Amino acid sequence: xxxxxxxxxxxxxxxxxxxxxxxxxxxxxxxxxxxxxxxxxxxxxxxxxxxxxxxxxxxxxxxxxxxxxxxxxxxxxxxxxxxxxxxxxxxxxxxxxxxxxxxxxxxxxxxxxxxxxxxxxxxxxxxxxxxxxxxxxxxxxxxxxxxxxxxxxxxxxxxxxxxxxxxxxxxxxxxxxxxxxxxxxxxxxxxxxxxxxxxxxxxxxxxxxxxxxxxxxxxxxxxxxxxxxxxxxxxxxxxxxxxxxxxxxxxxxxxxxxxxxxxxxxxxxxxxxxxxxxxxxxxxxxxxxxxxxxxxxxxxxxxxxxxxxxxxxxxxxxxxxxxxxxxxxxxxxxxxxxxxxxxxxxxxxxxxxxxxxxxxxxxxxxxxxxxxxxxxxxxxxxxxxxxxxxxxxxxxxxxxxxxxxxxxxxxxxxxxxxxxxxxxxxxxxxxxxxxxxxxxxxxxxxxxxxxxxxxxxxxxxxx
Amino acid sequence: xxxxxxxxxxxxxxxxxxxxxxxxxxxxxxxxxxxxxxxxxxxxxxxxxxxxxxxxxxxxxxxxxxxxxxxxxxxxxxxxxxxxxxxxxxxxxxxxxxxxxxxxxxxxxxxxxxxxxxxxxxxxxxxxxxxxxxxxxxxxxxxxxxxxxxxxxxxxxxxxxxxxxxxxxxxxxxxxxxxxxxxxxxxxxxxxxxxxxxxxxxxxxxxxxxxxxxxxxxxxxxxxxxxxxxxxxxxxxxxxxxxxxxxxxxxxxxxxxxxxxxxxxxxxxxxxxxxxxxxxxxxxxxxxxxxxxxxxxxxxxxxxxxxxxxxxxxxxxxxxxxxxxxxxxxxxxxxxxxxxxxxxxxxxxxxxxxxxxxxxxxxxxxxxxxxxxxxxxxxxxxxxxxxxxxxxxxxxxxxxxxxxxxxxxxxxxxxxxxxxxxxxxxxxxxxxxxxxxxxxxxxxxxxxxxxxxxxxxxxxxxx
Numbered sequence: 001x002x003x004x005x006x007x008x009x010x011x012x013x014x015x016x017x018x019x020x021x022x023x024x025x026x027x028x029x030x031x032x033x034x035x036x037x038x039x040x041x042x043x044x045x046x047x048x049x050x051x052x053x054x055x056x057x058x059x060x061x062x063x064x065x066x067x068x069x070x071x072x073x074x075x076x077x078x079x080x081x082x083x084x085x086x087x088x089x090x091x092x093x094x095x096x097x098x099x100x101x102x103x104x105x106x107x108x109x110x111x112x113x114x115x116x117x118x119x120x121x122x123x124x125x126x127x128x129x130x131x132x133x134x135x136x137x138x139x140x141x142x143x144x145x146x147x148x149x150x151x152x153x154x155x156x157x158x159x160x161x162x163x164x165x166x167x168x169x170x171x172x173x174x175x176x177x178x179x180x181x182x183x184x185x186x187x188x189x190x191x192x193x194x195x196x197x198x199x200x201x202x203x204x205x206x207x208x209x210x211x212x213x214x215x216x217x218x219x220x221x222x223x224x225x226x227x228x229x230x231x232x233x234x235x236x237x238x239x240x241x242x243x244x245x246x247x248x249x250x251x252x253x254x255x256x257x258x259x260x261x262x263x264x265x266x267x268x269x270x271x272x273x274x275x276x277x278x279x280x281x282x283x284x285x286x287x288x289x290x291x292x293x294x295x296x297x298x299x300x301x302x303x304x305x306x307x308x309x310x311x312x313x314x315x316x317x318x319x320x321x322x323x324x325x326x327x328x329x330x331x332x333x334x335x336x337x338x339x340x341x342x343x344x345x346x347x348x349x350x351x352x353x354x355x356x357x358x359x360x361x362x363x364x365x366x367x368x369x370x371x372x373x374x375x376x377x378x379x380x381x382x383x384x385x386x387x388x389x390x391x392x393x394x395x396x397x398x399x400x401x402x403x404x405x406x407x408x409x410x411x412x413x414x415x416x417x418x419x420x421x422x423x424x425x426x427x428x429x430x431x432x433x434x435x436x437x438x439x440x441x442x443x444x445x446x447x448x449x450x451x452x453x454x455x456x457x458x459x460x461x462x463x
Numbered sequence: 464x465x466x467x468x469x470x471x472x473x474x475x476x477x478x479x480x481x482x483x484x485x486x487x488x489x490x491x492x493x494x495x496x497x498x499x500x501x502x503x504x505x506x507x508x509x510x511x512x513x514x515x516x517x518x519x520x521x522x523x524x525x526x527x528x529x530x531x532x533x534x535x536x537x538x539x540x541x542x543x544x545x546x547x548x549x550x551x552x553x554x555x556x557x558x559x560x561x562x563x564x565x566x567x568x569x570x571x572x573x574x575x576x577x578x579x580x581x582x583x584x585x586x587x588x589x590x591x592x593x594x595x596x597x598x599x600x601x602x603x604x605x606x607x608x609x610x611x612x613x614x615x616x617x618x619x620x621x622x623x624x625x626x627x628x629x630x631x632x633x634x635x636x637x638x639x640x641x642x643x644x645x646x647x648x649x650x651x652x653x654x655x656x657x658x659x660x661x662x663x664x665x666x667x668x669x670x671x672x673x674x675x676x677x678x679x680x681x682x683x684x685x686x687x688x689x690x691x692x693x694x695x696x697x698x699x700x701x702x703x704x705x706x707x708x709x710x711x712x713x714x715x716x717x718x719x720x721x722x723x724x725x726x727x728x729x730x731x732x733x734x735x736x737x738x739x740x741x742x743x744x745x746x747x748x749x750x751x752x753x754x755x756x757x758x759x760x761x762x763x764x765x766x767x768x769x770x771x772x773x774x775x776x777x778x779x780x781x782x783x784x785x786x787x788x789x790x791x792x793x794x795x796x797x798x799x800x801x802x803x804x805x806x807x808x809x810x811x812x813x814x815x816x817x818x819x820x821x822x823x824x825x826x827x828x829x830x831x832x833x834x835x836x837x838x839x840x841x842x843x844x845x846x847x848x849x850x851x852x853x854x855x856x857x858x859x860x861x862x863x864x865x866x867x868x869x870x871x872x873x874x875x876x877x878x879x880x881x882x883x884x885x886x887x888x889x890x891x892x893x894x895x896x897x898x899x900x901x902x903x904x905x906x907x908x909x910x911x912x913x914x915x916x917x918x919x920x921x922x923x924x925x926x
Contacts, residue, residue: 010661037784037786038782038783038784038786039783057634083755096786097786102688102689128596145768166810175735197694209550211693213693213787215785215787217784217785221751222750222751222752222753223749223751223752224749224751225565225748225896225897226565226896226897227748227749227750227896227897227899228748228866228867228895228896228897229772229774229798230674230676230800230865230866230867230868231660231748231765231865231891231895231896232744232748232750232765232864232866233765233770233772233800233866234754234761234764234765234768234770234800234866235744235750235753235754235755235761235764235765236748236750236754237750237752237753237754238772238773240773240774240775240776241710241714241772241773242705242770243707244706244710244711244714244773244776245710245711245714247704247707247708247711248707248708248710248711248712251704251707251708264681266611281698285686285688285690285691285694285695285699286686286687286688286690286791287685287686287690287695287698287699287700288684288685288686288687289685289686289700289824290685290698290699290700291697291698291699291700292698298697298698301697301698301852302693302694302695302696302697302698305697307692307696307697308704309692309696309701309784309787309789310701310703310704310779311692311703311779311780311786311787311788311789311790312703312776312778312780312781312786312790313703313707313775313776313779313781315775315782316773316774316775316776316796317774317775317796318775318776318777318781318796319681319777320501320502321501321796321830322499322678322679322680322774322796322797322798322830322831323500323501323559323560323679323774323775323796324772324774324798325772325774325896326772327774327775328749332787333779333780333781333784333785333786335692335785335787337692337693337696337697350505350771361752367784367785368785375620402693402694403476403691403694403695403696403697404691404693404694405693418879427695432691432694433537433689433690433691433694433788434688434690434691435587435688435689436688
């Protein structure tokens, strides 16, 4: 069977008719607050995973929960008669926290649909674009591919701990490998990941790399109670000041850039052709003041350069005005993003040595470690995705990297030994991790088309 | 009339009998939460001031509220027949905020009395030692001095905005000078301030200097919403990181030490004789890790050296764990303490220039400016206080400085042109500004004795 087995006109009709299904299914997923960071939503995550499993079954697929020491993943799929190959599609069902006070167009876990002149419909709610909407586009596409007889088994691997660095994902993969949630049919020979972003709404993009990371806390306690800054200031050690000084020392140090391998000139030339638009980037993320306005420099800094961020400082006085007390303790939240060539374990050792030298009283808790990932654009899976996106969006996708991290990607490449191709559907304006997150029908419908064509192309390549 | 007019035995009896009055009066003041920082307690402060006014009247004195654009002060006193001179005693009725969660021995605004083997009774509650207890010791002493015919008019000037830097105290002084709350009798020729601390419970001390200060906020906003640190990190400007870097730059700069005049060798020698006990200092303030354990260095750093403190950072994520978002804005709370020779206005100019050079996007709000103060130990008022404390506590007070600030002191010296002498009654263990603040009967009774003797000595000197 060849890619031409897909009748584009019939596919378009099928996809157009599926909008009510897409809308209802996305509502069913978004309204479970499957928030993984910070804990406390385990029951919601389980209900969200069950809802996702039921959506697969309702379309005639198989699906089971894969239990771990953390929250369960979903493993499901379609195995058409005569399937000669199989592909795994990775998405995640967990979401970032959402601070109601910062959402201006409705509540994060109350799904809303809005008509839109360019994008037909906007689907509002936390998780709509990251990553429940793309998961449903792949699901609908796989069901359709099975209906029209594309001889490819499609498996869904939907994790629920992506936003916390995939701590139990290796366990999920082992259980699947051990057949604990097994499905009949051929073994998978590739992974498609649909959890990244086009730099521009006008230019489809295929990601090739992800940043890794290391994140955690610095804690310092210097007293059993807060003290009067007049009576004790000069002798009392101020933990807020000392953690700021430590952060400044790390910022100024070079060790966290060590090992980074710069992108090759050919890849940089690809970046330059990506349609990256500085004004759109700023507007999409609500950035008012940025480090550089030069598009290529912006791409290089977000995709191919390590960072050291501070996320907040707990302890001390944070109410209105000033309270001139010396705090007794403080906790600084930080993260690094790492690029190709760097390793979170190596950075952790260097960081612990550095902190021990600068301020030996500071305690370090590491809360997450993620390997960076850099893949290629060659091979049958990448070719199939490229062909699928080209058919769906009318132009060939440009190769880009992703500034974010997906811990599961390195785990899949290492444990399964399979090539990974990215089929991104989200746009900067959708608001990954931000208030007022949404997804849109143009990207959903295009995504369904791209997946069907990619499945057909991959099946053809494996023939 | 000479100091010998005070019969020590009769005085002791009077003071011992006054414990129930002291206890009930301190309860009446402590249970009004007269918290000035942060606002919102204006009605409680007014009720607290009215309660204080009523206590003066109940002992046969005169007292009125002095209204200002802020919260009212109390102006009151005793004018015995034949008074040839007058002295103003300064205290304050407002208190620091109290976080209930950090109080381990009862609620901050529920007065409690506890028997104690060394100090007879401990009086627990916010404001008990800073500064309501010392105010009541002076009040009882002035009433007794009037009863036994010491020919000195005593005026109480009790402010309610000391903890916020005395923003309307100049207005209080002008209104008193204009006779708005006038009392008959001679004009005051000295001020006694009872709002500072002995370094050691074993050695009475007279303060000679106060640190001044400059405090405020740095604010930085870089985005309209928080952003994904993967997708934007490297391009997004992180306001938490930038404010930490700014603080580190200020910490490392020298400009905030400019102008400081070091204490003369004779004064340093006095410090060395003060009985300052490093272990007691640490224990009293709950300090576990300090900058130096060398007693003289500790005194020099807290009394005679400028500081730059950070009190808290608002904005960003401060919940459990880490949330790897780039915050959209942040606010850093800071203060400087200044010493003799420095000026908060001059520092503010230097600070604004420095910040504009390091990070021109940072906004500065200055919330308080206090002049440092350095007085002497010579003159009839200081002599009278020294004689009074010597009689009351059995040994001559040592000269020390105070690390804290009392904005009213500079205002009184400038506007009234009067010498200021300090008659401190608080101890480090009492917990100025700290949880579980208390005062004790030994210091209250000793304070009453010291004030009566000091009034007698001052009246004699003015004869």
